[in-house]
Amino acid sequence: MADESNKKKIVHAHLPEDEQFTTTLTAGNHELLADEPTSVDGGKDKGPDPYDYLLMSLGTCTVMTVKMYANRKGWELGNTYMELRHNKQHDVDCENCDDPKSKIDVIEKELIIEGNLSDEQLDKLLDISKKCPVHRTLLGDIKIESSITQQ
Structure with missing residues (x-):
C-alpha cells in the first residue's frame, strides 16, 4: 500500500431514482454494487x-x-x-x-x-x-x- 496520506481519494456513490437501495460505487476504474439484504423492505441483495x-x-x-x-x-x-x-x-x-x-x-x-x-x-x-x-x-x-x- 502506497502512502497516500496527502492525496484526496475520490469515490462516487450513485443511487438511481428507479432503485430503492441498489447503489453503484465507483473508485477510479473500479465499479461495485451495494444494496440492502432482502430482509430490508426494498432490498434486492445485489451487493454487499x-x-x-x-x-x-x-x-x-x-x-x-x-x-x-x-x-x-x-x-x-x-x-x-x-x-x-x-x-x-x-x-x-x-x-x-x-x-x-x-x-x-x-x-x-x-x-x-x-x-x-x-x-x-x-x-x-x-x-x-x-x-x-x-x-x-x-x-x-x-x-x-x-x-x-x-x-
Whole structure:
C-alpha cells in the first residue's frame, strides 16, 4: 500500500431514482454494487451492504499490511485471511443499558495465517495487524465534512 496520506481519494456513490437501495460505487476504474439484504423492505441483495464494505476495507488493509511486514522480514507467510464480524452491544461500563442508544459498534477481527511461523512471529503479526491505516483511521479522531449540492 502506497502512502497516500496527502492525496484526496475520490469515490462516487450513485443511487438511481428507479432503485430503492441498489447503489453503484465507483473508485477510479473500479465499479461495485451495494444494496440492502432482502430482509430490508426494498432490498434486492445485489451487493454487499455498507457495513460489509466497511469490514472488507478493514480486512483488505489488514492482510496487505501483514503481508508487507512479513515480506520485509523475509518470513515465509502462506495464505493470509481475515474474518470480521460487526455487531452492536453494550459497553462494559454501561450506565444506561436499558436505552437502545447506549450500544456501541464492535468489530471483531480474526487473523488467520498459513505458514510455519513461531509464536513470537505470530504475536508480532497480530500487533502489526492493528497498525494498518484503516484500523488506525477507525480508532482515531475522524472529521467528516458534509455538504449538499442540488443539480
